[in-house]
Amino acid sequence: xxxxxxxxxxxxxxxxxxxxxxxxxxxxxxxxxxxxxxxxxxxxxxxxxxxxxxxxxxxxxxxxxxxxxxxxxxxxxxxxxxxxxxxxxxxxxxxxxxxxxxxxxxxxxxxxxxxxxxxxxxxxxxxxxxxxxxxxxxxxxxx
Numbered sequence: 001x002x003x004x005x006x007x008x009x010x011x012x013x014x015x016x017x018x019x020x021x022x023x024x025x026x027x028x029x030x031x032x033x034x035x036x037x038x039x040x041x042x043x044x045x046x047x048x049x050x051x052x053x054x055x056x057x058x059x060x061x062x063x064x065x066x067x068x069x070x071x072x073x074x075x076x077x078x079x080x081x082x083x084x085x086x087x088x089x090x091x092x093x094x095x096x097x098x099x100x101x102x103x104x105x106x107x108x109x110x111x112x113x114x115x116x117x118x119x120x121x122x123x124x125x126x127x128x129x130x131x132x133x134x135x136x137x138x139x140x141x142x143x
Contacts, residue, residue, distance in 0.1 A: 001048065001116060004041040005109035008102055011037035015099040019092050034099075041109075 011034040018030030046062065053061040085094040 001044065001109050001113035003044045005106050005113055007037045007041035008109060009106045011035075011041075012099070012102045012106065015102065016096055019095045019099065 014030045014037070015034035018027050018034065021027050021030065046065070049061050049065050050058050081094065081098060084097060085091050088094050088097075
């Protein structure tokens with residue numbers, strides 16, 4: 001969680017700076033760096049989700065996590081961007097304000113790290129079951 005907080009904090013200035021430039025090269029460089037930091041931060045989150053559930057429920061846990069990300073992020077974002085842009089009559093300022101919302105993400109990741117920092121260490125290897133690759137005929141018997 002600490003890594004998620006740090007990477008989001010690193011992404012924030014890149015995201016905001018991208019909207020101050022008018023040259024498309026600088027815009028794409030800044031926003032690309034911001035996205036890279038945000039996407040790298042998803043790995044520790046996915047690892048944390050997978051370590052909290054039994055092996056047989058891990059695929060369902062990831063599916064619910066992805067669904068929640070899209071439900072809370074992708075679905076309302078277009079409407080929110082439109083409302084703020086219409087209210088301010090300035091797309092650039094609206095995008096800077098919306099990118100600044102990453103501060104809340106930094107805060108929540110930091111709180112999650114702070115609350116779990118003294119907890120029991122996670123043993124990622126304890127319940128992972130590896131099986132050798134099977135012949136496709138073996139799958140018919142399992143169905």
